[in-house]
Amino acid sequence: MFRRREAVPFAFVAEADSFRSNVTPPPRQRISRSELMSRTLIGLVVAAGFAGSLLFGLPALESGQPSGQAQRSEASQGR
Numbered sequence: 001m002f003r004r005r006e007a008v009p010f011a012f013v014a015e016a017d018s019f020r021s022n023v024t025p026p027p028r029q030r031i032s033r034s035e036l037m038s039r040t041l042i043g044l045v046v047a048a049g050f051a052g053s054l055l056f057g058l059p060a061l062e063s064g065q066p067s068g069q070a071q072r073s074e075a076s077q078g079r
Helices: 011-018 033-061
Strands: none
Touching: none
């Protein structure tokens, strides 16, 4: 291990980098079938909401003119 260059007032602060706990965390609980189904349903509802907002929002973003024609001002048409 490398030593710190600055002075450390307490020894336990200097040794904190190499400390490892011997306590293991408890095992994760398996989720139940109903909880898995509810999480799946929530995910599908959120995805459907995004898709619906995109579906209904795209027509509102269109300018109303075909994209192939360029907009011309009245001054350029009068010539």
